Each structure stands twice: as structure tokens, then as C-alpha cells.
Amino acid sequence: MDQFHEEKHEENMIVPRRRAASEIKLLRLELIPKGKTPCEEIGSEWSSAQPAENLSPSKAAACLGIEVWAPASVVKKRYKTLQLRYPSDQFVEKHIEWRPSADLLGNPLSRLNWFWQSGFIPLPESSLSFKENSLWDKENAEPILDSYIALKRLSEL
Amino acid sequence: MLNLISKKIISEITNNFELFEKYLYTPTSIKDFKKFLINYRGMKVPGTPQSYNRDELSKQTAENIVNFFINIFAKEGLADHSEEEILIILNEVEMGVNLSLYYWFGLNDRNYQFRTLIHFFELDGVGSVFLTKNKHDFAVSLSEDGMRFGLASSEHEPKYMPVSKVCELNLFTEMASERVLFARIRTVQREICLLIDDWEHLNAILAVEYGRTFQDFQNLRTKKAEEDHLMVVSKMNARRDTLAQWCLESFCDFQEWIEKLFEFRKFSDDIYSELQAASVVLLSGLQKIFLPASVSRHRYCENVPKLLERYALSRVRMNKDDVSSRLLLQACQSALGKVFDATLFDFVDKKPFEWVFSFDPSAAIKSFSWSYSKELHLVLSAIYGVCCFKKSLPNPIDINFLSDIATTIQMPETFPADSNLNRKIYENEVNILDEKIQNTFKLLLNFIDKNVKDSKNTKELCQFIIKNLQPTQEALNGSIS
Numbered sequence: 001m002d003q004f005h006e007e008k009h010e011e012n013m014i015v016p017r018r019r020a021a022s023e024i025k026l027l028r029l030e031l032i033p034k035g036k037t038p039c040e041e042i043g044s045e046w047s048s049a050q051p052a053e054n055l056s057p058s059k060a061a062a063c064l065g066i067e068v069w070a071p072a073s074v075v076k077k078r079y080k081t082l083q084l085r086y087p088s089d090q091f092v093e094k095h096i097e098w099r100p101s102a103d104l105l106g107n108p109l110s111r112l113n114w115f116w117q118s119g120f121i122p123l124p125e126s127s128l129s130f131k132e133n134s135l136w137d138k139e140n141a142e143p144i145l146d147s148y149i150a151l152k153r154l155s156e157l
Numbered sequence: 158m159l160n161l162i163s164k165k166i167i168s169e170i171t172n173n174f175e176l177f178e179k180y181l182y183t184p185t186s187i188k189d190f191k192k193f194l195i196n197y198r199g200m201k202v203p204g205t206p207q208s209y210n211r212d213e214l215s216k217q218t219a220e221n222i223v224n225f226f227i228n229i230f231a232k233e234g235l236a237d238h239s240e241e242e243i244l245i246i247l248n249e250v251e252m253g254v255n256l257s258l259y260y261w262f263g264l265n266d267r268n269y270q271f272r273t274l275i276h277f278f279e280l281d282g283v284g285s286v287f288l289t290k291n292k293h294d295f296a297v298s299l300s301e302d303g304m305r306f307g308l309a310s311s312e313h314e315p316k317y318m319p320v321s322k323v324c325e326l327n328l329f330t331e332m333a334s335e336r337v338l339f340a341r342i343r344t345v346q347r348e349i350c351l352l353i354d355d356w357e358h359l360n361a362i363l364a365v366e367y368g369r370t371f372q373d374f375q376n377l378r379t380k381k382a383e384e385d386h387l388m389v390v391s392k393m394n395a396r397r398d399t400l401a402q403w404c405l406e407s408f409c410d411f412q413e414w415i416e417k418l419f420e421f422r423k424f425s426d427d428i429y430s431e432l433q434a435a436s437v438v439l440l441s442g443l444q445k446i447f448l449p450a451s452v453s454r455h456r457y458c459e460n461v462p463k464l465l466e467r468y469a470l471s472r473v474r475m476n477k478d479d480v481s482s483r484l485l486l487q488a489c490q491s492a493l494g495k496v497f498d499a500t501l502f503d504f505v506d507k508k509p510f511e512w513v514f515s516f517d518p519s520a521a522i523k524s525f526s527w528s529y530s531k532e533l534h535l536v537l538s539a540i541y542g543v544c545c546f547k548k549s550l551p552n553p554i555d556i557n558f559l560s561d562i563a564t565t566i567q568m569p570e571t572f573p574a575d576s577n578l579n580r581k582i583y584e585n586e587v588n589i590l591d592e593k594i595q596n597t598f599k600l601l602l603n604f605i606d607k608n609v610k611d612s613k614n615t616k617e618l619c620q621f622i623i624k625n626l627q628p629t630q631e632a633l634n635g636s637i638s
Contacts, residue, residue, distance in 0.1 A: 069343060071427035108434035112346065116441065121350050122343075142344045145323060147257040148174050153323040154253045155168035157159050 057114055061105055068105065069122075069141070075106035162233060162242075163249035169229045170254065177225055182263055183218045184277050187211055193277055197268055199362045201276050201301070215278035223297045226254075226306070227287040240293050247295065247306040248316065255303035256318040259355065272301045284309075302396075314395060317403050320352055321410030329418075335425060342418075342431045345411055346438055353442040356404050360449065363393045397449045398458045404446060405464035411439055412471045419475060440516055443468065450524035454572045456580060462492040462525055476513065480504050480544050484518040484537065491533055492525035494583040501540055502593040505600060509547040519565045526569040533585045535625065538566045539597045542622070546604040553610040556618075563618045566625050598626045 057068045064078050104110050115122050143149075159167070170177065184190040187210065193202070230236075235243060263269040275281055284298020286309050296309035303315030329341060370386040415436050418424075424432075443465075449455040469486035472479060483501060491497065504512050522541060526534045542562040546554055587594065605619050 069339070071339065072430055073425075073427050108431045109437060112350075112434050112438050115350065116438070121354055122347055142340045145260055145344075145348070147178075147259075147261040148171065150260050150323045151167060151171040151174065151253065151257045153325065154159070154256070154318065155164050155171055157164070157322065 057105060057111060064105065066105070068111075070105065072106040072108065079106075159249050159253075160242075160246050162235065162238065163246045163253070166229055166233050166235070166246070166250050167253045169233060170226075170250075170257075173225070173229070177222075178261075180218055180221045180225065181261065181271065181274060183214060183221075184274055185264070187214065190277060194266065194269055194273065197273055197276070198365075199268075199272065199358060200365060201281075211278070215280065218274070218278055219280050219283045219299060222299065223283075223285050223287075226297050226304070227285075230287065236288055236290070240290055243288075243290070243295060244307060251304060251306040252316050252318040254306075255315050256320070256323065258303055259317060259320070271303065275299060275301045314399050316399075319403065319406035319410060320348055321407040321414075324348055324411075326410060326414045329414075335428065338424070338428055339431060342428070342435055345414070346431075346435045348407075349411060349435070349438050349442055352404055352407060353445060356400060356442075356445060359396070359400055363396055367393055394455060397455050398461065401446050401449070401457060401461050402464060404442070405461065405468065408439060408443060408446075409464055409467045409471070411435075412468050415439070416471045416475050444516065444520060447520035447524045451520040451568075456527060456572070456575060456577075457524065459493070459581070462489040462528075465489045465521070466493065476515075478512040479515050480512050480540075481514055481516045481518040484541055485521040488518070488521045488525050488537060491537070491583065491585050492528040494529075494581070494585065497533065497536070497585065497587055499593065502597065505540060505543050505593075505597050509550060512544075514544055514548050517561070519561045522565050523568040526565075527572040527575075527582070528580075529583050529585045530587065531569060532587045532589045534569055535566065535589075536587055536594055536597070538562065539594075539601050539626070541565060542601045543597055543604065546601070546608055549608065553608050554604075556610075556612075556615060559609060559615060559618050563621050566622060602626055 061068045061070070064075065064082065066075060066078050070078075104114055112122075184193075189208075189211070196202070235246065238246065258271040261271060263273075280299045281301045282298065284296050284305065286294045286296045288295040294309035295307065296305075298305045300315055303317065305313065305315050307313065324345060326345075329338075333341070366389050370382070370389045374382040374386040376382075415432060418432055446461075446465075450457055466486060466489040469482050469489060472482035473486055476482070483498075483504070487498060487501060518541060522534070522537050542565075545558045545562060549555065549558065589595075602623060605622060609615050609619055
């Protein structure tokens with residue numbers, strides 16, 4: 001039945017929102033109050049915020065050697081370790097482009113904000129295979145809900 | 158929770174899910190489908206070339222899907238029950254099946270959904286009667302919005318079970334390990350994101366359809382174009398109500414779940430910040446629900462403020478000093494004809510650091526402004542206005558806030574005449590001469606006088622706000638003299 005494309009999920013664990021939705025995004029602008037941008041920040045309707053992060057969460061995570069959904073404290077710790085490896089005067093220069101990414105990953109609000117603004121949906125990491133000795137593994141993630149699981153859970157309600 | 162027979166039927170569908178999925182995949186055997194899928198945007202595609210092959214397969218698929226359910230109904234002895242019971246069971250099964258279809262997409266392509274199949278094979282409305290009992294016909298039919306089970310005469314919109322019902326929210330215990338907790342909270346975050354995505358997608362489809370027929374009507378000015386347009390409008394309005402209720406049911410469940418978790422107070426900071434993020438993403442989703450009302454002036458049915466009230470109550474329980482949630486709550490309660498809570502005036506007197514303004518409540522005030530008295534709307538808008546100013550002090554107010562205050566005040570008159578005469582409008586009594594109300598107005602006028610940066614734009618906005626508040630001041634002076 002899969003006679004044509006079997007698209008693989010991107011390595012960065014996010015899939016674009018439905019193509020249809022993004023294609024008619026322009027029309028959706030109509031639905032947004034005048035004087036407000038479509039790139040609103042989560043939690044506020046009037047923000048003029050633009051996506052602050054050019055790095056995708058997956059790239060940022062790769063720089064730090066962690067998974068996208070690592071908890072804030074893990075990101076901070078990892079960042080600290082990296083910082084210790086370099087003399088302080090070199091660190092800023094070397095990792096200037098990593099700095100926002102640590103915040104992006106460590107703060108759940110900024111992470112969700114990135115998804116919100118980018119039009120991508122976060123997928124669970126359990127759909128991927130995990131590196132050994134990783135700080136983060138599939139024990140921490142629940143599988144994505146699909147129609148079969150939904151039915152099964154309903155029949156057990 | 159579900160009827161026992163409904164459960165048995167759903168469980169039988171689950172057992173045969175592979176077969177059902179095979180039917181959903183039938184279009185892939187047609188060569189043209191690939192091209193169709195690439196261009197598909199969630200809407201009917203007029204003029205899909207007919208071919209003998211496709212027409213045959215289309216008939217076959219409809220028959221297969223309909224029979225799939227009919228056979229299961231027969232196997233579980235649905236016909237042995239009374240008509241009332243049958244209706245309840247069919248309704249529950251319909252909600253379950255449609256929720257399952259919400260999660261379904263083929264070939265790893267989110268564009269390939271149940272509605273894609275319906276549109277490709279042009280099966281909208283196809284169905285068949287499977288049982289007649291005491292002159293009542295029960296039918297299974299297919300529609301672009303999902304499966305329909307029930308009386309053949311009812312062309313109801315397909316109903317969906319709330320997403321939250323399959324998220325195992327009650328499986329949670331305080332003793333769970335931190336890792337499990339993370340996974341739980343993230344699942345909920347993801348489900349919220351997916352639901353909002355679907356809400357936007359389905360609303361975008363409605364907007365495009367609306368735009369198309371509206372343009373046709375403008376250009377052609379024919380009776381037929383007008384009728385087509387009105388039909389699209391009425392479908393759009395009905396869909397907006399259904400979709401909003403469906404999303405809000407889940408949102409309320411998620412909100413109450415988050416509220417419960419916050420009560421535990423034993424988690425690490427990591428967990429709290431995840432929870433906080435989940436709560437905020439939920440709030441953003443909620444703001445989207447207002448858009449059809451606050452921007453497109455749709456009048457939501459009464460169930461929508463009822464659900465929003467439930468959501469707001471939970472937020473107020475979490476933080477009673479949150480003015481935004483309190484205003485949302487009051488707007489919904491007023492839309493349901495409940496009395497005005499005078500403790501809202503306390504915030505007007507309090508210092509700005511004694512309360513929080515967690516989100517912009519203007520959309521909530523705007524959305525239901527048509528459903529209660531003008532005076533009450535003015536009071537709500539004035540409290541909102543004062544709070545905006547207080548949070549900006551000592552700086553002059555941002556022009557966006559100022560324009561929000563003005564547009565909020567203006568809102569009720571911008572709703573077009575209501576075509577539904579049965580809709581309830583409450584005459585919520587407020588005495589505009591009440592001291593607290595007059596104080597609030599005075600305070601707002603005072604702020605407008607002192608805390609607005611002068612410019613051409615702000616001047617107009619200020620004049621508009623003053624014009625709306627002043628008459629009540631004059632009435633007060635009149636009553637004194």
C-alpha cells in the first residue's frame with residue numbers, strides 16, 4: 001500500500017503543520033486583529049515578537065550534545081561543562097551562536113514558543129532511535145497517539 | 158463511562174482496525190491519486206477527471222466502509238435495543254470513530270486524511286439505511302467532516318469525542334518518577350499543539366470557502382450565487398460552534414489537569430517550568446478560539462461560554478488575583494445571564510503589583526459583548542481599560558493597548574444584525590450611577606487625560622473613549638442637581 005513516497009520524519013523531530021494550512025496561511029492573516037502580527041508570542045495576543053531564534057531546536061541541541069526535550073537543569077549543566085572546557089575569554093567568541101540555543105532548549109516556554117512561531121508541531125522523541133549513554137532516552141517519552149491507540153483507549157474507558 | 162454496548166462495538170472496531178485502514182488506503186491503488194494529493198488543500202477539488210476505474214472503486218469503497226460498521230453493529234446485536242438506546246449508542250460510537258479518524262493520516266503525509274478520501278472519491282453524503290425499527294430508519298453515512306451514525310433523517314454534523322479522553326489524564330499519580338512526569342506533560346503539550354493546528358486548518362478551509370462564494374456573489378450578483386454563499390455561511394457558522402465546543406471540552410480537561418498538578422507542590426523546578434509552559438500554550442490555544450467571534454463577529458452558541466466559564470473558573474482557582482481570568486469569567490457568566498461580581502472593582506483600587514494580568518482579556522470581552530446589556534459591556538471595558546493603564550504606569554500607555562480599549566468599547570455595535578431571532582440576549586441590570594462604576598469611569602478618564610502620549614492617532618482614540626464614557630458622567634451630574 002505504500003507504493004509511493006514513504007516520507008521519513010525529519011531528524012529534528014518536528015513535522016511541518018499540514019501543508020494545506022501553511023499554504024493558506026496568507027488567508028489566515030485575515031483572522032488576525034489589525035495591527036497585530038501573526039507571529040504572536042504564546043501567551044499574549046498583542047506581541048509583535050518575531051521568531052527570535054534562527055536555529056532550529058534540533059541544531060541547537062546538536063551543538064550542546066543533548067536531546068531537544070532535555071529538562072532545563074540538564075541543559076544548564078551541559079552548558080556549564082562546555083563552558084569549563086574553554087578558557088573564559090575564548091568561550092564567548094566560540095559559542096556566541098550557541099548561547100541563544102541553550103536558552104531555547106532549556107526554557108520550556110521558549111522552546112514551545114519556537115514551535116508556535118515556526119508552524120511546526122513537536123513530535124515525541126520516541127519515534128527516533130537513541131544514542132547510547134544519552135542523557136535522554138525513550139523512557140522519557142510517550143509514543144505518539146494514533147487512531148488505533150485512540151480506539152483502544154476509548155474501549156477501555 | 159461509555160455505554161457497555163458502545164464499548165463492545167468500539168472494541169470490535171479496534172480488533173478489525175487493519176481492515177478499516179485498508180479501506181482508507183484504497184485511493185493509493187489509483188495512479189492519479191498521487192497528483193491529487195500533491196495539490197490537495199483540504200477542500201473539494203472541482204472537476205477531478207472521471208474515469209471508469211475511479212468511479213468503480215469509489216462505489217466499492219463507500220460500500221466497504223459502510224458495511225464495515227453495519228456488520229459490526231449486527232454482530233453486537235444493536236437491533237435488539239430500544240430506539241432511544243440505539244440512538245445513544247450510535248452517538249457514542251460516532252464520537253469515538255471520529256476521534257480515531259482525527260488521529261488518522263496515511264502514507265506519513267498529514268494531507269492524506271479521511272476528508273482526502275471523501276473528496277477524492279466524491280463521497281460526501283453517501284450512506285445507507287441499515288435498520289428500520291418502528292418506522293425509524295437508522296443509517297450510516299460518510300461526510301467530509303467525519304462519519305455519521307444515527308437517524309437517516311438527521312443530517313447532523315459529525316460529532317467528535319474530546320481529545321483529552323484518550324490522553325490518559327487520570328493515569329497520573331503523585332508518586333510517578335520525574336521521567337514519567339516529563340513524558341506525560343509533553344504528551345499533553347503536543348496534543349494541545351496538534352489540536353490548535355487542526356482548529357486553524359479547519360477554520361482556514363471555512364474561510365477560503367467563504368471567500369470564494371463571497372467573491373462569486375459580488376461579481377455575478379445572481380440569485381444562485383447568493384444562495385450558494387448563504388449556504389456556505391450557515392455551514393461555516395454551524396461548524397464554528399461545533400469545533401469550538403470540541404476544542405474547548407479538551408481545553409477544560411487539560412486546564413483542570415494542570416490545576417491539579419500545580420496543587421501537588423512537590424515537584425522539581427524542571428517539572429514546574431514544563432507545567433507552566435503547558436498552561437501557557439493552552440492559553441494561547443484558547444485565544445485562537447475567540448478569533449471567529451472577536452474578529453469575524455460570529456455569535457457563538459450558549460455552550461461555548463459555558464465551557465469557557467469552566468476553564469476560567471479553574472484559572473481563577475489557581476490564582477484569584479488574575480484580572481485577565483476574572484474578566485474572562487465575568488464576560489462568560491454575563492453571557493449566560495448570571496449576576497455581576499462586584500468584587501471585580503477591587504482591582505481598580507488595588508496597586509498594580511497586587512494583581513496579575515496574565516493575558517489580554519479583550520478578545521473575551523469582545524466575543525460576547527452582543528449578548529448582554531450595553532451598560533454592562535461599558536463597565537467590563539472600563540475595568541479592563543483601567544487595568545491596562547495601571548500596568549503601564551508610570552509610563553504612558555502603549556498605542557496598541559489604547560486601541561484595544563477603544564475597539565473593545567466599540568465592539569457591540571460592530572456585530573451585524575442577528576439572523577437568528579431565537580438567540581437569547583440578557584438584560585443584565587447594572588446601575589450605571591453606582592458609585593463604584595462612576596469611580597472606575599472617572600479613573601479611566603483621568604488616565605486618558607494624563608497617561609497618553611500625544612499624537613494624531615492617540616487623539617482620535619482618546620476622543621472615542623471619552624465620548625462613550627462621558628454621557629454617563631453627565632447623567633450623574635444631572636441626577637445630583
